[in-house]
Amino acid sequence: MAYDKFTILTSTAVPLPIENVDTDQIIPARFLKATKREGFGDNLFRDWRYNGDDTPKQDFVLNNPIYSGKILVGGHNFGSGSSREHAAWAIYDYGFRCVVSSFFADIFKGNSLNIGILPVQVTPEFLDKIFLAIEADPNAELEVNLPEQSITILSTGESESFNINGYKKHNMTNGFDDIDYLQAMKGEIKVFQEERIY
Amino acid sequence: MSNQANTLFDKVWDAHVVRQIADGPDVFFIDRHFIHEVTSPVAFLGLESRNIGVMYPERTFATADHNTPTINQHLPVQDPLSANQLKALEVNSLKHGISHWGLGHARNGIVHVVGPENGITLPGMTIVCGDSHTSTHGAFGAIAFGIGTSEVEMVLSSQCIMQPKPKKMRVNVNGVLGKGVTPKDVTLYIISKLTTAGATGYFVEYTGDVFRSMSMEGRMTVCNMSIEMGARGGMIAPDETTFAYINGREHAPKGEKWDEALTYWKTLKTDDDAVFDKEYTFLAADIEPMITYGTNPGMGQGISKSIPTSDQVEGGKSTYDKSLTYMGFHENESMLGKKIDYVFIGSCTNGRIEDFRAFASIVKGRKKADNVIAWVVPGSHIVEAQIKEEGILDILTEAGFELRQPGCSACLAMNDDKIPAGKYAVSTSNRNFEGRQGPGARTLLASPLVAAAAAVTGVVTDPRELL
C-alpha cells in the first residue's frame, strides 16, 4: 500500500512495558470484520483500553493524556501470535509510525515494514533506558533516524544503532512497496513457474 | 544449488527462490495459496486500486471458516458484517476465477483441515495463507507459513512474496509416549520448554521416534503449534505414513504423475551431516498430559503439577502476575480439580477425525457434567461426515453432547461462539491469550483427552484415570 516515506522521526513516545504483547491484544478478533483497511485505530488495544461498557480504563497508558507521540515502546516479544495485519493497521491508524522493542515476533515485524511502520529492535538495556527516560519526563523525545539506522534519547543523548536490510530501508525511505518490485519482474516469475512440478 | 549437506528445509526453500536480492529478502515462489474471508478482502481492494489481476488463480483456494456460524448454516448469516465478509470472498473468488468452498459446500471447513484432506497440500510445496497456523501443512514436508494481508496481495498478483530465509532449528523427541499422552501434549511440552519466543527467526524440523510413529493428524497438530513458540513454521520429512495419507485424495497426483511425485518426495529429507543453527532433544518419557495455566501457550505444564512461582519462570514478574490475575489463579495451586465452565473441542489444531475419536474414547459410557457447556465442532464437513459414519455421533449424543457445524468457532470467537467473561474453558485450540475466546474468557489449552476428561467430570482431571 502507499504510505508516508520514513526518514527521521523525532517524537515523544508512549510506553507499554508489557512482555509478549500479542496481536489479539492489539486488535481483538471480533473487530476484524471490516473489509477495508481504515478505522482500526479506534479499537487498538480495545480490551486493555476500555471496560466492557465502553468506558475508558483510566489506568491504561493510551487513556493517560500525559503520554502521546508517534512512537510506541513495547516490552520483549512484541506482536506475537496471529498473523493479522490488522494489528499493524490499527497501530498505524492510531497515529504511530514506529514501534520500539527489544524483540519482535516475525510476522508482525514483516507486516509493519510492509505498511510503513518502522520496527526498531534495541537491546534490553537500551529499552530500559528509554522506559526510564519517559518515566522521568513524559515529554522526553526520541529520534529515530532510518538513513543512519540509529535511535537516540534526546534528553540524555544516549544512542544505539539498529538493523534493517538494505532493500527494506530503501523501500521505507522512498515509500515504495514490494508489489511495485514484483510487478516489474513478472516475466522472470513466469519462466520460473513453467518449471515448477506442481 | 550447492553440494554441501542440506536440510529438508534448505532443499525445499532453495527450489523456490526466483531471485536473491542483495542485502534483502529472497523473491520466493508460492505453489499453493489459501485464502479466507477475514484476511483477504483488503488484498483484493489493493489489486483493484492498482488495477492488476490475479496471476495464477488456479494456485489459490478459498474457503470460508473464520467468521461463520456453527449452527443453522443453511440460514442467511445474521451478523451483517460477517455476511458482508463472506460475500466479499465469494464475489472476489468468482471474479478472479478462484476455487471457492463457501458456507455449506461439501468440502468447506477450516482452511488447514480442508487443504490436506483434499490432497491440495503435498510434500515439497511452498504454501501460504493469511493465517499464522498455516504451519500445519508442514506435516507433509512442505514449507508452510502464515502471511499478512499485504503479502496475500503479493501472492495474488505475482505468486511470490519477499522473504528473508529463516534460520534452522531441529527438535528431536525420542522414545515412546506414555498412556494418555497425545501429539498436543508433545507440542505443548516443547513450547513450555522453548517459551513463546524461543523459536522466533527459525524454521523447525521435527525428528525422532515420536514423530516417525505419529499419524498425519498428529503431525499436523504438532506443526500447527510451531508458531506458538515464535517459529515461522515447522516441518516433518515425508515418509510412508505421508504417502499413504495422500494417495487417492481428490487433488493428489494420480497414475504416472503419482509415481513421479513419489520419486521426488523420497528425496525430501535432511542429509545425515547437515547442520542446524539450533537443536533441542527431549525424551518422550518426560511428557505428561499437559495443560496451560496462563495467558500464552508457553505457560503450560504437566497436568499433575502445581502452578509455578514467578521466580521459576522466565520473563518479568509483573507480566507473570498480570497473567495469573487475569486467569484468577495463584502460585503453587494445583490445576487438578479446578472447576470448568466450558469445553471446546475443534479448531485446526485438534478438529480432525482422530481428535474426535480420542474425545469419544473417554466420554463413551459417561455423561457430560451438568456444570459444563460443551462445543464440539468438527474441522470440516468431511470430518463431520466421518464422525457420523464411525458412530462417534451416537456416543456423543448418548453422553449429552451436541455436534455443531464446521468452522473456526471458539478458537478465535469471531462468531457467536464466545466464552463469557470470567468463565473457564478447557480448549483444544491453540491460543490462550487474554480475550482470545471472548472478552474476559479464561482458556486452558489441552488435548482432546484432557478436554473430554474435563467435560465429563466438570473439573480439570487427569485423563489417564479415565482411560
Ligand code: SF4
Ligand atoms: S481454527 Fe483458529 S487458528 Fe485455526 S485457522 Fe481457524 S482461527 Fe486460525
